[in-house]
Every structure is written in C-alpha cells, then in structure tokens.
Amino acid sequence: MRGYPIVISSPSGGGKTTLVHRILADMPKAAYSVSVTTRPPRSGERNGRDYYFVSKAAFERMVRKRELAEWAGVHGHCYGTPRKFLDAKISLGYFPLLDIDVQGALQLKKKYPDGVYIFLIPPTLRELSRRLRERHTDSPEDIKRRLAAAKRELAVAQNYDYVVLNDDLDAAVERVKTILEAERWRAHRAESRLKALR
Amino acid sequence: MRGYPIVISSPSGGGKTTLVHRILADMPKAAYSVSVTTRPPRSGERNGRDYYFVSKAAFERMVRKRELAEWAGVHGHCYGTPRKFLDAKISLGYFPLLDIDVQGALQLKKKYPDGVYIFLIPPTLRELSRRLRERHTDSPEDIKRRLAAAKRELAVAQNYDYVVLNDDLDAAVERVKTILEAERWRAHRAESRLKALR
Numbered sequence: 493m494r495g496y497p498i499v500i501s502s503p504s505g506g507g508k509t510t511l512v513h514r515i516l517a518d519m520p521k522a523a524y525s526v527s528v529t530t531r532p533p534r535s536g537e538r539n540g541r542d543y544y545f546v547s548k549a550a551f552e553r554m555v556r557k558r559e560l561a562e563w564a565g566v567h568g569h570c571y572g573t574p575r576k577f578l579d580a581k582i583s584l585g586y587f588p589l590l591d592i593d594v595q596g597a598l599q600l601k602k603k604y605p606d607g608v609y610i611f612l613i614p615p616t617l618r619e620l621s622r623r624l625r626e627r628h629t630d631s632p633e634d635i636k637r638r639l640a641a642a643k644r645e646l647a648v649a650q651n652y653d654y655v656v657l658n659d660d661l662d663a664a665v666e667r668v669k670t671i672l673e674a675e676r677w678r679a680h681r682a683e684s685r686l687k688a689l690r
Numbered sequence: 691m692r693g694y695p696i697v698i699s700s701p702s703g704g705g706k707t708t709l710v711h712r713i714l715a716d717m718p719k720a721a722y723s724v725s726v727t728t729r730p731p732r733s734g735e736r737n738g739r740d741y742y743f744v745s746k747a748a749f750e751r752m753v754r755k756r757e758l759a760e761w762a763g764v765h766g767h768c769y770g771t772p773r774k775f776l777d778a779k780i781s782l783g784y785f786p787l788l789d790i791d792v793q794g795a796l797q798l799k800k801k802y803p804d805g806v807y808i809f810l811i812p813p814t815l816r817e818l819s820r821r822l823r824e825r826h827t828d829s830p831e832d833i834k835r836r837l838a839a840a841k842r843e844l845a846v847a848q849n850y851d852y853v854v855l856n857d858d859l860d861a862a863v864e865r866v867k868t869i870l871e872a873e874r875w876r877a878h879r880a881e882s883r884l885k886a887l888r
Binding site: 611613614616617643646647649650651652653654655656657667670671673674675677678679680682683685686689690 | 809811812814815841844845847848849850851852853854855865868869871872873875876877878880881883884887888
C-alpha cells in the first residue's frame with residue numbers, strides 16, 4: 493500500500509508547528525518532510541531537523557534540476573520540498589507530513605491529488621495578531637505584514653480539502669487525527685479492496 | 691447552519707440496517723428518512739417507521755408530482771425518498787440519514803452534492819453469502835439474485851465518497867462516526883466561517 497502526503501498550512505501564528513509535532517508523535521507512519529530554505533536559521537533551529545539551510549545559488553540549482561516537488565517565495569525567502577524524500581516515503585507506505593505555505597501546498601495538490609490538504613484557521617484575526625505578538629520574534633512591521641499575508645491566505649483556504657478551526661490546540665489535534673482516520677476510507681483509496689471483492 | 695444528507699448503502703446482508711440504528715442512537719441531529727415502497731411489509735415491519743407502504747398507483751403519483759428526491763426499482767419493487775422530509779430537515783440544520791440502494795444514492799448525489807455518501811462493504815463475498823443465509827428470510831434463488839446484485843453494486847461503489855469495511859459491526863460504526871466528524875471540517879462547508887474571519 494502506497495502512502496500519500498499530508499499537508500498542513502496556516503497563517504503564521506496559526507499554531508501549525510506545535511500541531512505538526514503532536515501529529516508526528518501520535519502517528520508512527522507519518523514522516524516529517526524537512527523543507528529547504530534560503531532564509532537564515534533562527535535561534536534554536538537546527539539544519540536537517542527544522543530546515544535544510546542553503547544558499548540562494550544552491551536553491552536555484554535544486555529548482556533547475558527539478559529536485560523540488562514544490563517551491564515558493566515567502567516574505568523574501570525561498571522555501572521548497574525535496575521530491576526525493578516525498579516519493580521514497582510514499583512508495584514505502586509512509587505519509588510525509590508537510591508544513592508548507594499556501595502557494596506550495598496548491599502546487600503540490602496538482603502533482604499529488606490523492607494527498608490530504610488541511611488549512612488551520614485561528615478563531616479570529618485578533619487572536620492571530622495576539623499570538624504573533626506573544627511569540628516575541630517579529631517586529632511590529634513584520635506582524636503587520638504577516639497579518640496582511642494571513643488575509644490573502646484565508647482567501648484561498650477553500651482550495652484545501654479541510655479547513656480546521658484551531659481555537660484550542662488539543663481540540664485541533666483531535667480534529668486533524670479524526671480527518672486522517674476518515675481519509676483512509678475515501679472511495680478513491682478503496683480500489684484494491686474493491687478489486688479483491690469481485 | 692443547514693444540514694446535509696448522510697447516505698448509507700450496501701449490498702443486502704451488508705449490515706446496513708443495524709449500523710444505521712447505531713448511528714441514529716449516537717447522533718442527536720441525525721433523522722432517519724423513511725422510504726416509500728411498493729413492496730409488501732415483511733413480518734415485524736411497521737408502516738411509517740420502517741417504510742411507508744403504498745400501492746403502485748400511489749407511488750406513480752408521487753413520482754409524477756415530483757414528491758420523491760430519488761427513486762429506483764430493486765428486485766421488482768419500487769423504493770423512493772420523500773423530498774419534503776429531506777428538505778425540511780436540511781433547512782432546520784438536521785442530517786437526514788438515508789438507507790437506500792446504489793441507483794437512488796447516485797441520483798441523490800447529483801441533487802445533493804454536499805451530502806456524505808458511504809458504501810459499506812463486506813470483508814468477502816463468501817461472508818456476504820453466509821450473512822444472507824443466516825437471515826433465513828430469503829430462498830436460495832433470492833440469495834443467488836442478491837449476490838449477483840451485490841457484484842453489480844460493488845462495481846459502482848467508487849462513485850460514493852467513502853467505502854467502509856464492515857468486518858466487525860462496532861468497528862464499522864466507529865469508522866462511520868469518524869467520517870461524519872471529519873466531514874464537518876471539509877473546506878466546502880467552511881464558507882461562512884472563512885467569511886467571518888475576513
């Protein structure tokens with residue numbers, strides 16, 4: 493049985509990273525897809541665990557050699573997903589878990605239409621703004637820019653398969669786990685089971 | 691918030707009826723949609739609870755007056771779903787639960803595309819045949835005919851949204867409940883939530 497990608501997006505401050513770690517801890521067959529980026533590491537981030545940090549030239553080479561399943565520019569930096577990891581995991585029956593932005597996710601959906609695409613939304617924009625301020629990692633201008641980006645992202649959220657409310661982390665984790673359980677029974681995944689019955 | 695139809699189909703002997711009762715007991719907003727039929731009542735069946743038993747002429751009149759949301763002929767009898775009940779429940783935020791055959795379900799899917807369409811499958815055809823024999827309600831010819839119908843039905847099961855294995859009743863009930871939970875978060879149901887955020 494082949495796996496399929498599980499994609500989680502949300503506006504910055506949407507609570508994506510914590511949720512992704514919780515899903516990984518509970519789902520033995522999920523495998524975190526580490527993105528490549530040209531942005532410099534933040535304090536505490538480790539190369540190969542949080543991101544692969546590469547030069548602009550190295551990133552462009554990966555794009556040219558078609559080594560990225562999707563890539564996008566976000567807030568002046570480039571981010572991409574190595575295709576090799578994705579395809580290897582899928583063919584071995586694992587579920588690559590991707591924490592990527594909307595541009596990348598919608599590119600990936602065209603190439604991997606059998607994946608599960610989930611967009612996490614905050615209860616209100618005010619709450620999103622509060623969470624961004626509480627992180628203490630962004631300047632007021634950064635926060636303003638992230639909120640403007642959030643509004644643009646929300647406008648395309650309906651192109652995902654699911655839009656999940658993240659009003660409470662535990663509840664949101666349960667919602668995503670329920671979705672992933674239910675997805676196992678989607679009709680388009682039943683082909684081999686139905687063939688065996690005939 | 692409007693509801694939407696939840697449709698459960700399976701070959702005869704697929705365990706649909708018991709499962710439907712379990713879902714109804716656990717889901718306060720689900721409302722069983724009683725079908726209209728021209729077939730005579732079996733022992734223990736009650737008019738208005740299990741079916742509305744009507745004459746062929748009365749059934750034809752309902753078809754002509756477009757009172758049925760779907761209807762189909764199965765094993766020489768006609769079955770249909772009153773549109774009025776369906777639409778009233780949906781507009782009140784309830785979830786009509788329909789236990790109907792594949793022809794009717796696929797008709798309904800065109801008219802109510804936002805519904806949830808679930809097809810239950812037995813683990814094997816041998817198991818299906820065993821369940822039919824154990825009911826002691828069908829003659830050997832009936833069983834043969836039902837098995838042939840089951841094969842035709844399995845061939846279109848992929849047109850449903852979900853194909854759920856019913857190898858164990860409790861497990862199948864949990865699978866359906868998980869699916870219905872997950873469906874609340876489908877992107878196409880998030881419109882008003884997303885609008886409120888912008």
